[in-house]
Amino acid sequence: MSAATRVKDLTQPDFERLLVWLDADRERAGEIYERIRWRLVTILASRGCPQAEELADETIDRVARRVADIERTYVGDKAIYFLGVMNNVHHEYLRRPASPRLLPNQDDDGDAREQIHLCLDTCLERLGPYSRQLIERYYAADKKAKIDLRKLVARELGIKPATLRLRALRIREKLQTCIESCLNKVSAARLRGPQPGSPAGVGGREGHSG
Amino acid sequence: MINETRAQFSDEAIRRFLLGRLSSTEQSSFENSLFADGELEERVRLAELELSDDFAADRLSGAERDLFRQRFLLTAARETNLEVSKALRQNFAQARFATPSSFRQQINSLFDIRRHAWKYAFATLVLMLLMLATALLLRKEQSRLAEDRSRSRPAAPRPSATAMPQPAHHPSNSSVPAHTETPPDLPPHEGLPTSAVLVLGRPLESAPLISTSGDVITVQLELGQPLAEYYDVNLTTISGESVFSANSLRRANEMVVCDVPSNVLRSGDFQVVLTRIDGESRQSAGIYYFRIR
Numbered sequence: 001m002s003a004a005t006r007v008k009d010l011t012q013p014d015f016e017r018l019l020v021w022l023d024a025d026r027e028r029a030g031e032i033y034e035r036i037r038w039r040l041v042t043i044l045a046s047r048g049c050p051q052a053e054e055l056a057d058e059t060i061d062r063v064a065r066r067v068a069d070i071e072r073t074y075v076g077d078k079a080i081y082f083l084g085v086m087n088n089v090h091h092e093y094l095r096r097p098a099s100p101r102l103l104p105n106q107d108d109d110g111d112a113r114e115q116i117h118l119c120l121d122t123c124l125e126r127l128g129p130y131s132r133q134l135i136e137r138y139y140a141a142d143k144k145a146k147i148d149l150r151k152l153v154a155r156e157l158g159i160k161p162a163t164l165r166l167r168a169l170r171i172r173e174k175l176q177t178c179i180e181s182c183l184n185k186v187s188a189a190r191l192r193g194p195q196p197g198s199p200a201g202v203g204g205r206e207g208h209s210g
Numbered sequence: 211m212i213n214e215t216r217a218q219f220s221d222e223a224i225r226r227f228l229l230g231r232l233s234s235t236e237q238s239s240f241e242n243s244l245f246a247d248g249e250l251e252e253r254v255r256l257a258e259l260e261l262s263d264d265f266a267a268d269r270l271s272g273a274e275r276d277l278f279r280q281r282f283l284l285t286a287a288r289e290t291n292l293e294v295s296k297a298l299r300q301n302f303a304q305a306r307f308a309t310p311s312s313f314r315q316q317i318n319s320l321f322d323i324r325r326h327a328w329k330y331a332f333a334t335l336v337l338m339l340l341m342l343a344t345a346l347l348l349r350k351e352q353s354r355l356a357e358d359r360s361r362s363r364p365a366a367p368r369p370s371a372t373a374m375p376q377p378a379h380h381p382s383n384s385s386v387p388a389h390t391e392t393p394p395d396l397p398p399h400e401g402l403p404t405s406a407v408l409v410l411g412r413p414l415e416s417a418p419l420i421s422t423s424g425d426v427i428t429v430q431l432e433l434g435q436p437l438a439e440y441y442d443v444n445l446t447t448i449s450g451e452s453v454f455s456a457n458s459l460r461r462a463n464e465m466v467v468c469d470v471p472s473n474v475l476r477s478g479d480f481q482v483v484l485t486r487i488d489g490e491s492r493q494s495a496g497i498y499y500f501r502i503r
Contacts, residue, residue, distance in 0.1 A: 035251065042254060043241050045284045048230050053285050079245045116293045120301060139263075139302040169256040172298075176259065179294055180287075 010064050018064040021071050022078060036060070036082050043083075044090060055093055059086040112183075119182035123175050131171045138168035219243065219250060224257045229274065230281035259291060266295035404472075407465075408498035410434045414448070414479055417499035422472040431466045431484055431498055441495060442485040443468045447478060458487065475502050 010018075022036075023029040037056055044052035062085050074081065124132060137153045154164040219227075219240060226232050227240050243250050264270050265278050283289060402421030405428035420427050431443070439461055445454040445468075453474045459466050466484065479501050486495040 038255075039244055039251065041285055041287070042228075042258075043244065045282065045288070046227050046230050046232070046237070046240075048281050048284075050284050053287075077246065080242075083241065083245050112290075113293055113297075116290070117297050117301075120294065120297045124301075135298075136302050139298045165260075166256070169259055172259050172263070173255060175298075176291060176294055180290060183290070 010061055014064040014067070017067045017071070018060075021067045032079075033060075036079050039079070040082060040086050043086070047090065049090065049093065051093070055089050056086070059089045062089065115183060115186055116179060119179045119186070120175070122182060123178035126178065127171065127175075131174075134164070135168055135171045135175070138164065219253075221253070221257065224250075224254055225261060228254070228257060228261055228282055229277040231277065258288065259295070262288070262291040262295040263298070266292060266299050402503060404428065405430065406500055407432060408482060408500055410496045410498060412499065414481075414499040414501075417479070417501050419501050419503050422475050422502055425472055426469045427472060427475065427502075428467060428469050429482060429498070429500060431468065431482060433461065433464045433466060433484075434496055436486075437461060437464065438486040438488055438495070440487040441466045442487060442492065444483040444485070445470060445474075446481055446483065448481060453480070477502050 019026060019029040019033065022032045037060060040056035040059055041052045044055050049055060059082060063082055066085075070081075124135075127135070134157065137156075138150065150164060151161050154161040157164065159167070223232070223236070223240070227237070232240055244254065261278065261282065265275065270278060283292065402419055402423070404421050404424040404426070406418040406420050407430045408418070409432050411434075420429075431441075433441075440458045441461065443456045443459055443466065444452060446452045454470050456468055459468060468482070479499065482498040482500070484495040484498065486493045
């Protein structure tokens with residue numbers, strides 16, 4: 001969920017104050033916001049919380065409402081403050097009676113899967129030739145011979161297996177970001193109504209990656 | 211506090227964190243580190259993707275798969291991750307590694323300068339060229355030094371001699387016996403040669419006849435093994451009276467050439483005692499015979 005999306009759940013002044021508190025530069029503040037939210041979700045999920053995203057958002061809401069009181073006096077890493085608030089939110093959640101987890105709609109899943117494939121194709125086309133070759137070979141390795149084949153791929157590319165893994169995962173991360181952006185654009189387009197054309201992508205063609 | 215929480219976590223610990231398998235103490239430490247350490251955050255992000263890839267590729271154990279579903283697959287973003295992992299796997303399933311790549315790809319791959327093999331080959335080539343250049347320089351220098359040495363070496367103490375050996379009236383091929391007939395006791399005559407090749411081990415009876423019609427006679431001594439660089443020559447009568455000597459004569463191929471003044475020789479039989487010079491020591495190199503008529 002982007003910082004722009006979150007604004008609907010917060011009052012505009014609280015949200016603006018939160019971003020300014022995180023960083024004077026709005027773009028940088030947005031990045032910090034996303035990173036903090038990801039950390040909160042990751043930790044809550046690791047604790048086995050089935051509503052990790054909801055609790056992370058609730059944590060951010062609470063911090064945003066508190067910024068006006070603490071911004072002049074708070075000293076230290078601001079991100080750590082979120083961690084403290086998250087602990088409170090999570091403790092409160094654990095005391096609540098358990099609510100059933102909603103199962104995803106299977107039809108929607110099929111559509112989403114198809115859309116992911118389309119976005120993947122679009123995003124793969126945006127990769128540079130080296131990145132494309134690297135990720136293609138990395139993922140083509142058969143599962144039973146994963147290690148040996150990836151060692152072979154690494155040798156062919158003239159890099160160490162650990163480097164191959166890191167490069168492949170970083171390209172994979174770029175792909176993930178590209179696909180999520182593509183999916184968001186498709187969703188936004190659907191909300192506006194049916195339009196012809198291929199799935200929307202993000203960014204230009206990347207250069208030599210890795 | 212922050213420094214304490216920046217303890218290093220292994221990839222295995224990160225995976226256990228994602229699957230909710232850390233102890234409460236480890237969990238608390240990990241959570242603090244995740245907020246304080248950007249590098250750990252990056253590693254966890256990549257580990258999330260890798261875990262999804264491994265699940266999609268069926269690389270997790272049964273227990274890990276259960277934990278993946280129960281403790282990992284709890285957010286929409288991670289579900290999307292997993293779908294992307296599956297899509298990637300399906301997308302590249304046709305491009306199995308074993309599938310031979312196109313000829314163009316193979317050529318490109320072969321000449322890809324990023325490959326370590328090329329880097330090593332290039333380094334080896336440079337090294338070999340350097341070694342070759344050094345060897346050539348050394349050889350040239352040695353050759354020059356040897357030339358200088360031979361130029362500056364004082365002339366071997368030779369008696370008055372002709373600069374060049376006189377052409378012998380004997381075949382150069384030593385396998386052909388020369389003068390095998392017993393020399394007749396004939397009066398001297400002008401037709402005899404003034405030089406001879408003396409063969410080691412040839413007895414006096416078959417020794418060559420030489421004339422003293424010129425100022426010098428030239429004897430060419432065929433050397434036996436082992437060879438030395440310099441030799442001493444002592445010419446005596448058969449009875450052992452020394453008539454001439456020459457020291458430190460330099461070997462030419464497998465021959466020592468010695469010029470003997472005619473005026474020290476009278477008709478009769480002579481022997482040449484040859485001594486090999488090996489550094490400070492001297493060893494007998496044989497006795498040669500010839501006759502003067």
